[in-house]
Amino acid sequence: MSLRVKNDVARGEPFVIEIDGEPIQAYPGETVAAILIVNRIALVRTVAAHPITRGYYCGMGVCWECAVRINGRSIVRACMEPAVKNLQVETCLNVGDL
């Protein structure tokens, strides 16, 4: 099933954003975090040369687990960032990155 619920709601025209160089479909009104979840994209971080994966957790700006780099600007919480056309998202941050 699609993780985008269709009951009782109508979404606008889809557009494309870029996540780690890959084109990914998005809908108006969605946050970057929602698009990451729908597409099962994990955030990979490096801790002492070991990769760990993280993702959306609190959904209200508390935990910063969904931190990404957007259009070269870091650190941005994906759960607070609305997706717009041609947005460039980088998911690989290191622990302690600024």
Place this chain on the structure above:
Amino acid sequence: MGAGPAGLAAAAEFVRFGTPCTILDDQKRPGGQYFRQLSPEIQSTEQNPRLLDVCGHRLVEFRCETTVWDFPAPRTLAWVSGTGNGRLNTRTLILATGAYDRPAPFQGWTLPGVISAGGMVNLYKSQRVVAGSRVVVAGNGPLLLTAAQCLFQAGVEVLALVEAAPFATQVIPQFPGLMTQPGLLGKGMSYRYGLWRRSVPVLEQQVVTRARGDHWIENIEVRPLDDKGKICRERRVEFDVDALVTGYGLMPSLELTRLAGCRHSFHSLGDTWVPERSTDLETSVPGVYVVGDGAGVAGYQNAMVEGRIAALAILNREEPSSRVSAALKVAIRQRCRRQRFSQALSNCYRTPLDYSALVTPDTVICRCENVLFSEIRPMLTDKGSVPSLARVKSETRAGMGRCGGRNCIPSLVRLLSSATGQSSETIALPRTRPPARPIRIGDLFSEALPDPDLPADPHSPRGVKDR
């Protein structure tokens, strides 16, 4: 401060009596968590609650996407927004900062696809997106029912609801208290009926002890608890899932009341510090009021009454009138009823679970700094020195990440308490320092800051009672 149910209800009273006010909130749109709105770009027939309209009233200045990060003076707040920064001097201040999901670490809880109950509800409310298609909802408390309800509405297969409390046996003696709010009781019962009608197994007095997966959650393990709260090692069930929604109740956000210098006392049932308040909900700092879940979690209906009480008390103090004081008396009586309900509800969800038993050596305790329990344990059991959160923090960096310790300090308190036998209220919390939220240094360059006003002993937490 805060445009959730409590803050908006306060603003609505000011508007009713013709008094101007300013609302600050760090989100884009008003509503807080409970009244979180669907994105305006997504069309729906759903109506926004009328309470939100107060933000557009001519007497109300609504400043969204504004983060308050310090109180340089008791009623002066320092703020940053996307477009600037500054100080706001207030005559009276109502803090309505709300609550967040209480962390309860277990093996694998950092895997993508494991999301908090609040996070699941928000995702559904604001974007009509769900976290998975085969989901288990697990933890403790009424928010799990709300999360399950969102998943049902989305047509998701809920494999089980795992509740750490023996709810079915605890609910019966609480009925008199629950009956004080028939509307909320009915809602809860309809949610329970929804689980039964869809044949979703409700596994009571059980917990998720482990989540496994390669890069995303794939499988979880559930084990029963005995009556003393110990996890049974002999029995277990597994579920193959693509998401796990987990929540163990809510924690009040205390950073700002602590920075404001309010006195706090320990609330044992909630297992947390809460700001001390008068019947008018004023804190120990004159002119600073705290309302809603940020002062102790009791739900949105209680939060709205508390917001009204604070606003009416302020109005009555500024310009006493019989109309205002009569409304204040009514609101205070209503609050007693609301509190009776939330007390009864908390009693239904009392769990014997010993949270430290969920933690394994490779469990991440501090998510931001990726600190494992195995790195913290030596400091908790070291006979040569007195274990303290300050030591854990300075040696491991647990609590020094972007979340400001909100996702690990409550767990560290429980682990320290369980390792040393100290009660949670005797464990000193690390000092809350500005900024209360991460902000950009660049945002502050245009501001001429006076010298900081620090206490003589830098280790004493601001606002927590000296002992």
